[in-house]
Amino acid sequence: MFNEDHRPREFSEIHGQKKPLKDIIAWLNTWPSSNKALLIHGPSGCGKTISAYVLKEQMNLDFIELNTSDVRDAETIERVVGNAARSKALFFSRKLILIDEVDNIKGRSDQGGMKALGKVIDETQNPIVLIANDPYKLPSSIRNRVDTIRFNTLRSASIKNRLKEISEKEGITVADEQLEEIAERSGGDMRAAINDFESLGNTVLKADVGMLSSRDSESSIFEGLTSIFKQRSTKCREIFFDVDKPPDEIIFWIDENMPRTYHPDDIACAYNYLSRADVFLGRVRRRQYYRFWAYAMDLMTGGVSVCHKKDLTFSKYEPPSYFRYLGKTKALRGVTNSLLAKIGGKTHSSIYDARAYIPLLGLACKDVSGGINVLKYFDLEYEEMEVICPKVVKDIFKAVEEAEKRPNDESETEAKQKRRPAPKPARGEQTSLFQF
Amino acid sequence: MNFEKPWTEKYRPAKLDDVVGRPFIVERLKSYVERKNMPHLLFAGPAGVGKTTCALALAREMFGDSWHQNFQETNASDERGINVVRERIKDFARTMSIGGNFKIIFLDESDALTPDAQNALRRTMEIYTSTCRFILSCNYSSKIIPPIQSRCAIFRFGPLPDGAIEEKLNMIADNEKIVIKESGMEAIKYIADGDMRKAENTMQAAAFLGKDIDEDLVYQVSSRARPEEIVDMINAAISGNFLASRRLLDSLLIEKGLSGEDIITQVHRQILELELPEERKVDLIDKIGEHEFRLVEGSNERIQLEALLARLAKKQ
Numbered sequence: 167m168f169n170e171d172h173r174p175r176e177f178s179e180i181h182g183q184k185k186p187l188k189d190i191i192a193w194l195n196t197w198p199s200s201n202k203a204l205l206i207h208g209p210s211g212c213g214k215t216i217s218a219y220v221l222k223e224q225m226n227l228d229f230i231e232l233n234t235s236d237v238r239d240a241e242t243i244e245r246v247v248g249n250a251a252r253s254k255a256l257f258f259s260r261k262l263i264l265i266d267e268v269d270n271i272k273g274r275s276d277q278g279g280m281k282a283l284g285k286v287i288d289e290t291q292n293p294i295v296l297i298a299n300d301p302y303k304l305p306s307s308i309r310n311r312v313d314t315i316r317f318n319t320l321r322s323a324s325i326k327n328r329l330k331e332i333s334e335k336e337g338i339t340v341a342d343e344q345l346e347e348i349a350e351r352s353g354g355d356m357r358a359a360i361n362d363f364e365s366l367g368n369t370v371l372k373a374d375v376g377m378l379s380s381r382d383s384e385s386s387i388f389e390g391l392t393s394i395f396k397q398r399s400t401k402c403r404e405i406f407f408d409v410d411k412p413p414d415e416i417i418f419w420i421d422e423n424m425p426r427t428y429h430p431d432d433i434a435c436a437y438n439y440l441s442r443a444d445v446f447l448g449r450v451r452r453r454q455y456y457r458f459w460a461y462a463m464d465l466m467t468g469g470v471s472v473c474h475k476k477d478l479t480f481s482k483y484e485p486p487s488y489f490r491y492l493g494k495t496k497a498l499r500g501v502t503n504s505l506l507a508k509i510g511g512k513t514h515s516s517i518y519d520a521r522a523y524i525p526l527l528g529l530a531c532k533d534v535s536g537g538i539n540v541l542k543y544f545d546l547e548y549e550e551m552e553v554i555c556p557k558v559v560k561d562i563f564k565a566v567e568e569a570e571k572r573p574n575d576e577s578e579t580e581a582k583q584k585r586r587p588a589p590k591p592a593r594g595e596q597t598s599l600f601q602f
Numbered sequence: 603m604n605f606e607k608p609w610t611e612k613y614r615p616a617k618l619d620d621v622v623g624r625p626f627i628v629e630r631l632k633s634y635v636e637r638k639n640m641p642h643l644l645f646a647g648p649a650g651v652g653k654t655t656c657a658l659a660l661a662r663e664m665f666g667d668s669w670h671q672n673f674q675e676t677n678a679s680d681e682r683g684i685n686v687v688r689e690r691i692k693d694f695a696r697t698m699s700i701g702g703n704f705k706i707i708f709l710d711e712s713d714a715l716t717p718d719a720q721n722a723l724r725r726t727m728e729i730y731t732s733t734c735r736f737i738l739s740c741n742y743s744s745k746i747i748p749p750i751q752s753r754c755a756i757f758r759f760g761p762l763p764d765g766a767i768e769e770k771l772n773m774i775a776d777n778e779k780i781v782i783k784e785s786g787m788e789a790i791k792y793i794a795d796g797d798m799r800k801a802e803n804t805m806q807a808a809a810f811l812g813k814d815i816d817e818d819l820v821y822q823v824s825s826r827a828r829p830e831e832i833v834d835m836i837n838a839a840i841s842g843n844f845l846a847s848r849r850l851l852d853s854l855l856i857e858k859g860l861s862g863e864d865i866i867t868q869v870h871r872q873i874l875e876l877e878l879p880e881e882r883k884v885d886l887i888d889k890i891g892e893h894e895f896r897l898v899e900g901s902n903e904r905i906q907l908e909a910l911l912a913r914l915a916k917k918q
């Protein structure tokens with residue numbers, strides 16, 4: 167993993183975040199002047215956690231860390247962090263308490279975690295650094311107890327420079343334009359860019375090797391694709407005899423790259439054969455009759471191959487995007503499913519039928535009080551509400567929070583009683599981080 | 603109009619007598635209540651026609667106040683696999699019924715179980731017959747294996763008659779103090795197509811948009827329920843941009859979580875409304891049908907839907 171092998175060890179290796187890094191060091195050096203914890207926030211892959219690690223190494227800090235892989239309920243936070251926080255570090259070493267992904271302290275397994283964290287922040291003798299993607303997801307009890315430093319989305323130039331450094335260390339020769347493209351596509355996410363680079367770096371290498379030496383007994387999927395796209399013949403099936411992938415994976419490689427390569431007039435013809443091939447794959451699966459694989463393979467290779475009437479220009483092959491997309495949206499789909507399960511539970515409907523309620527609930531959330539009722543009735547979490555009404559979810563939660571602040575108003579506090587009511591009086595003139 | 607709870611829940615009949623549009627079914631179910639005994643039941647019919655409602659009302663009347671302890675709702679397609687279902691059934695069946703001779707297990711969407719899983723279920727049914735009655739609900743009774751069918755009294759729930767939907771909606775409208783105009787009622791009945799859940803959801807959603815519910819409000823609501831991406835996807839395909847339409851397809855399949863069959867049904871409906879030569883429409887409908895057939899036969903629905911999009915994208 168490039169991300170592991172090339173983890174920055176020095177400040178100079180963290181690109182594009184000079185200002186926030188300086189701020190962090192300054193904050194640490196003046197601590198405890200502010201009496202608060204530090205919240206570092208910003209989008210994924212912009213260097214928040216990495217910066218903390220480099221800080222640790224460069225400033226020789228003692229490190230207590232808690233991230234999402236740990237249970238973070240009240241007890242654990244009190245035990246691990248609380249003890250560390252209250253004991254002053256010995257000698258000259260300094261202690262730093264790092265809590266990664268604070269916005270993910272939630273759910274049953276982390277019960278009471280936020281409350282315990284608020285208490286630890288008040289009592290700590292050592293600096294505490296919190297890391298989060300979205301500060302709005304934190305309860306006000308935490309937001310009132312932190313100074314914040316924001317990491318901005320990385321510019322693609324910064325990402326490109328870092329990729330360049332890595333490529334030089336790995337001895338991979340890549341054109342600048344290619345690095346630029348990877349950087350551009352990552353949307354400012356360094357981790358994603360490095361991952362993409364790693365997978366692409368290998369395939370570029372592999373394809374090159376494949377072209378140079380046909381001594382390899384195993385053909386790459388790239389050779390197979392090239393054979394389909396370069397000739398109009400059933401012969402290309404033979405290359406696939408040596409491709410070490412099952413037909414139901416090969417079909418996705420062809421499916422990904424054929425429409426990128428073929429002339430629009432030829433795509434329908436090719437898809438007709440892919441679809442016929444898929445029918446045979448379905449028959450294999452249902453009957454466990456593997457002979458049908460032969461027809462599936464012939465149709466998806468030879469069938470697709472004879473369909474291109476116009477000459478093809480070369481294009482770069484891509485791995486099947488469908489699976490990447492599935493991976494990327496896993497979290498979102500998890501949220502949607504838990505939302506549907508909650509709706510289904512209340513309405514006696516299956517997850518499938520529960521979908522029918524989402525447009526209705528979206529309208530119900532048009533005004534904040536309706537939104538609060540939806541929240542209460544289905545007992546939803548922030549992310550689940552976000553699926554129903556992405557535009558007003560913040561207002562709804564703000565309203566719930568404010569209702570909790572009013573001590574005698576019991577009508578609306580039930581929804582989120584777990585959350586801390588009434589934060590301590592503010593120290594400065596600013597009563598909340600978000601009051602400008 | 604403020605949201606309190608879904609009207610489907612607020613107005614779900616508590617008693618069998620309150621169930622509209624199902625006189626014969628209700629009569630048979632009431633005879634079970636009188637005898638305090640019942641066979642296993644199989645409820646077959648499309649969504650929103652009263653299968654769950656009848657099961658819940660039956661349990662309430664059979665067991666009175668303790669119905670909650672004696673009734674378990676399980677969803678075959680939501681739970682992962684037959685083993686989870688069996689474990690839940692086992693746990694539930696182990697304890698004695700309170701205030702009755704048996705307990706009722708309601709297994710929704712039982713046609714989502716594979717034939718193997720249904721065979722396992724059949725064994726489970728046999729083991730617990732002395733203490734439990736099963737109510738299986740399904741969309742298509744033909745997907746239930748014959749041995750299970752033969753052990754059940756079969757109840758067929760057709761789409762609800764328009765009269766029943768109208769009766770119920772009028773009752774709700776009175777109670778909620780909203781006015782439903784005749785054109786609005788007709789539109790809801792048309793959209794609901796015998797599905798009470800859809801009818802009530804549509805009316806409640808429309809009530810958020812205005813107090814007097816007319817045709818316009820109803821169609822405004824129902825167009826919200828139809829994912830706009832479907833239209834965008836078809837338009838992208840027809841204008842020849844296959845890759846763009848494929849991206850929209852992926853978002854429908856993955857993010858919106860629609861099934862391939864949902865999407866193909868919507869495409870079918872949408873094609874009829876497009877501005878295309880009538881000959882082309884007929885040809886496309888033939889292709890849609892063919893690809894739905896292949897989708898049922900095939901292995902991956904995405905490939906079949908892509909093939910269909912490629913058809914739409916192809917110039918004649």
